[in-house]
Amino acid sequence: MSEFATERDRAADLIFDWNEVNRKGRILPKNATFFDETLRDGLQNPSVVDPSIDDKLKLLFLMEELGIHMADIGLPGSSPRAFEDCLRISKELTSAKAKLRVACAGRTVVSDITPMIELSQRAGVPIDVYAFIGSSPIRQYAESWDVGLIAQRSAEAIDIAVKAGLEVTYVTEDTTRSRPDVLTTLFRAAIDHGASRICLSDTVGHATPDGVRNLIQFTKNVIAGTGRTDVGIDWHGHNDRGLALENALWAFEYGADRVHATGLGVGERVGNAPMELMLLNLKLLGQLDEGHDLTKLLEYSQLVSKALHWGIPINYPLVGRDAFRTATGVHAAAIIKSIAKGDRWLADRIYSGVPAGMIGRTQEICIGFMSGASNVNFWLALRNIPSNERLVSEILRTAKGLDRIMTDDEVMAVVERVREAS
Numbered sequence: 001m002s003e004f005a006t007e008r009d010r011a012a013d014l015i016f017d018w019n020e021v022n023r024k025g026r027i028l029p030k031n032a033t034f035f036d037e038t039l040r041d042g043l044q045n046p047s048v049v050d051p052s053i054d055d056k057l058k059l060l061f062l063m064e065e066l067g068i069h070m071a072d073i074g075l076p077g078s079s080p081r082a083f084e085d086c087l088r089i090s091k092e093l094t095s096a097k098a099k100l101r102v103a104c105a106g107r108t109v110v111s112d113i114t115p116m117i118e119l120s121q122r123a124g125v126p127i128d129v130y131a132f133i134g135s136s137p138i139r140q141y142a143e144s145w146d147v148g149l150i151a152q153r154s155a156e157a158i159d160i161a162v163k164a165g166l167e168v169t170y171v172t173e174d175t176t177r178s179r180p181d182v183l184t185t186l187f188r189a190a191i192d193h194g195a196s197r198i199c200l201s202d203t204v205g206h207a208t209p210d211g212v213r214n215l216i217q218f219t220k221n222v223i224a225g226t227g228r229t230d231v232g233i234d235w236h237g238h239n240d241r242g243l244a245l246e247n248a249l250w251a252f253e254y255g256a257d258r259v260h261a262t263g264l265g266v267g268e269r270v271g272n273a274p275m276e277l278m279l280l281n282l283k284l285l286g287q288l289d290e291g292h293d294l295t296k297l298l299e300y301s302q303l304v305s306k307a308l309h310w311g312i313p314i315n316y317p318l319v320g321r322d323a324f325r326t327a328t329g330v331h332a333a334a335i336i337k338s339i340a341k342g343d344r345w346l347a348d349r350i351y352s353g354v355p356a357g358m359i360g361r362t363q364e365i366c367i368g369f370m371s372g373a374s375n376v377n378f379w380l381a382l383r384n385i386p387s388n389e390r391l392v393s394e395i396l397r398t399a400k401g402l403d404r405i406m407t408d409d410e411v412m413a414v415v416e417r418v419r420e421a422s
């Protein structure tokens with residue numbers, strides 16, 4: 001590292017970064033906030049288990065350490081148990097003087113809003129109200145709602161929350177398939193009645209980055225038309241087309257100042273934008289400051305997995321079992337050379353777009369049918385087993401005859417066999 005003044009100099013010298021050529025943006029707005037939906041939308045997934053309150057609190061404190069600004073803790077109006085859970089969580093966060101802002105969701109109906117007001121009063125903490133209603137023609141058709149009814153329900157709900165002194169974000173479900181004239185009417189009415197934010201929801205995972213840009217630009221224009229400069233824009237996206245992460249990143253670039261995501265992307269159906277990957281990408285784009293301790297990402301993701309009983313796919317970026325593991329000879333050889341130079345920076349980057357050390361992981365080398373001598377020598381050296389040509393070729397011969405990587409016991413069995421034979 002000595003010939004480079006800083007890590008940045010070193011990266012610039014050793015890596016040509018095509019991402020940075022004519023980079024147009026992905027610039028996080030100064031007032032950007034991250035909104036964690038794991039404990040609301042995440043829990044709408046039919047395969048999860050509702051975590052214990054203790055696990056929910058642990059997760060919320062981890063969010064705070066990660067520099068996540070806000071979390072939705074549920075729908076207190078949906079059942080007495082949901083209310084009591086939200087109350088306990090809010091009280092615990094208040095007594096711990098947590099910086100994390102608490103939000104709750106509910107339909108734009110009085111019976112969903114009043115529990116949030118009661119919650120706020122009893123916990124002694126402001127609750128951000130996320131009041132939602134379907135706005136697209138397909139939702140209107142299914143529910144037999146017209147725009148007048150939607151606007152009227154929305155206004156009533158917003159009025160009650162605003163009168164109680166709570167911040168209201170007006171959530172138009174299925175915004176990405178809603179008509180502009182309807183959105184204009186609804187957004188204007190919501191702002192008139194005191195909503196401080198508009199949440200654009202890609203409820204069914206329909207949007208492409210073009211759609212995100214079009215919709216955010218349109219919304220900015222509607223807000224500008226009201227003469228207000230203090231109304232923020234949320235982006236809430238789903239992953240049905242596999243575009244949730246990309247859309248979330250582009251939403252920031254196009255002008256949303258608050259973007260929603262969930263741990264491991266868990267959420268309704270195929271889920272939401274994954275929080276850990278959104279933070280990771282922003283960090284790699286040089287957009288996150290020191291307030292975001294990404295070494296906590298592993299713990300955060302593993303806790304989401306444990307608390308919600310949600311398996312992590314083995315090839316999942318960052319936290320999957322194989323994210324930093326290789327059995328491939330050419331890859332392993334280059335990583336091993338980097339390690340032999342005593343150069344963790346190099347070892348972390350030579351064959352990975354994400355440095356393992358950034359989140360407290362290390363590169364692992366296995367032995368399999370795609371391996372070469374480097375894998376074997378490294379494996380032996382890690383265990384202080386002296387290497388020799390015969391041992392290496394015997395292990396490799398065994399590895400090449402298998403249809404999967406070798407277990408440690410299988411490699412050790414070869415080591416013992418060769419030892420006994422010599």
Ligand SMILES: CC(=O)SCCNC(=O)CCNC(=O)[C@H](O)C(C)(C)COP(=O)(O)OP(=O)(O)OC[C@H]1O[C@@H](n2cnc3c(N)ncnc32)[C@H](O)[C@@H]1OP(=O)(O)O
Nearest residue numbers: 041044075077078079107108109132133134143153173268
């Ligand atoms: C933003 C999103 O992700 S939307 C998903 C929000 N999360 C959830 O739904 C999970 C928690 N939900 C629940 O526990 C229940 O669905 C409850 C308590 C909210 C409602 O339960 P129920 O009263 O039995 O109604 P049910 O769930 O069968 O149907 C939903 C009702 O809400 C109505 N509804 C939905 N949004 C709105 C709205 N903004 N304003 C008025 N009514 C609404 C639907 O039209 C439907 O009404 P209907 O019963 O007259 O047909």
